[in-house]
Amino acid sequence: MDMWDPQPGWLNTASYGLPPRPAWEALQAALADWRIGATSWEPWDESTTRARESFARLVGADAADVFVGSTVSAAVAPIANALPDGAKVLTDSVEFTSNVFPWQVHADRGVQVVAVPSEELVAAVTPGIDVVAVSAVQSSTGDVLDLPAVVAASKQIGALVVLDATQAVGWHPLTVDGVDALVAHSYKWLMSPRGATFGYLSPRLQERCRPSAAGWYAARDVHGSYYGPVMELDPGARRFDQSPAWFSFVGAAPALELVEQIGVDTINRHNLELANEFRAGLGLEPSNSAIVSTELPGAQEAFAAAGIRAAVRDGKLRASFHIYTTRADVQQALSAVKPLI
Structure with a gap:
């Protein structure tokens, strides 16, 4: 999506979303x-x-x-x-x-x-x-x-x-x-x-x-x-x-x-596709959520070292996927935690 300017590795919309250009410019x-x-x-x-x-x-x-x-x-x-x-x-x-x-x-x-x-x-x-x-x-x-x-x-x-x-x-x-x-x-x-x-x-x-x-x-x-x-x-x-x-x-x-304008159904499909690709890479079953929460010791440090911005909530790693998230973001995140799986 070319309406946003995310730095690669933003997997934390559940903390705050990134503004689309029309919002930022207004x-x-x-x-x-x-x-x-x-x-x-x-x-x-x-x-x-x-x-x-x-x-x-x-x-x-x-x-x-x-x-x-x-x-x-x-x-x-x-x-x-x-x-x-x-x-x-x-x-x-x-x-x-x-x-x-x-x-x-x-x-x-x-x-x-x-x-x-x-x-x-x-x-x-x-x-x-x-x-x-x-x-x-x-x-x-x-x-x-x-x-x-x-x-x-x-x-x-x-x-x-x-x-x-x-x-x-x-x-x-x-x-x-x-x-x-x-x-x-x-x-x-x-x-x-x-x-x-x-x-x-x-x-x-x-x-x-x-x-x-x-x-x-x-x-x-x-x-x-x-x-x-x-x-x-x-x-x-x-x-x-x-x-x-x-x-x-x-x-x-x-x-x-x-x-x-984009449509919530379209956004939903995009988000779930990426979230479930991430879940599959972690060996997890598919889900109906754009938020992935999992216990993965060392993941926070591995993400930080790779420039992935996610969150830790209630002791678990939380990654969230939105319309500006790309498959490259998912693969970057999976590469970061691959040694831990």
Whole structure:
């Protein structure tokens, strides 16, 4: 793909994605204008609308049900705040803590978080569970959630499904069908600057949640709500907006639109082909994930010596493969660890 400029050996999109040229160039132009005061901020903010609409299309949502912010944990907080005392939340034992801590901080009012291994999650969706809070793709292991099974089990008992899709949107096809909330940061597989988070809230969940972080940007008339005590919030999910970090969204809009243009199914095929080529070279079975996590003593040092940038998570080597990854990257990585296999 000639839209990116990766230095060979980048196998760490699960930590952060590399910006496509249109995103990088849009960000540089905005920074140049900021430096000399060439424009007001409103043109930068138009990117927030573009990015919101692009994200909505990517997950099959109505843009009116999508809110923007800066972090996953802040996006989950209004949902956790709306839980009744004594509610029980089910999560994965390796769940990234941005989708765990916002629930756990309510322990003083009896909210309980129950964590089970990934393979036991669906079976643990039983009466008494009020929320299933889980990642569509796990950060540490790369495990892909059986989302239809989770949705079906949750519907049977009336539990909410709150999905962290940070490691999924951009390469793994999914929609908000049957999901009450879907939150994703865009700086990984959506290849945007850190600071642009998107969240879907179902209309029924919007009614249950208080927009406790509401500010001027959450108003029906943004530009008419700078001062004073008169509050008229947006009737849709935008009332949960946090005032956006402008430059993050300037970079996010072109990146998300490029993902749309290429197509998530196309990206998925590319990523899985390379990830499974890497797995085969390690003697592992094929998988449905763009993230490969494996115990391989000495691999971190071997990668570093060969100029391969990957990660170690939960004691395991984690390599991740995206649209700008090439077969040459895979072969370089396999050559680096070949003496260890």
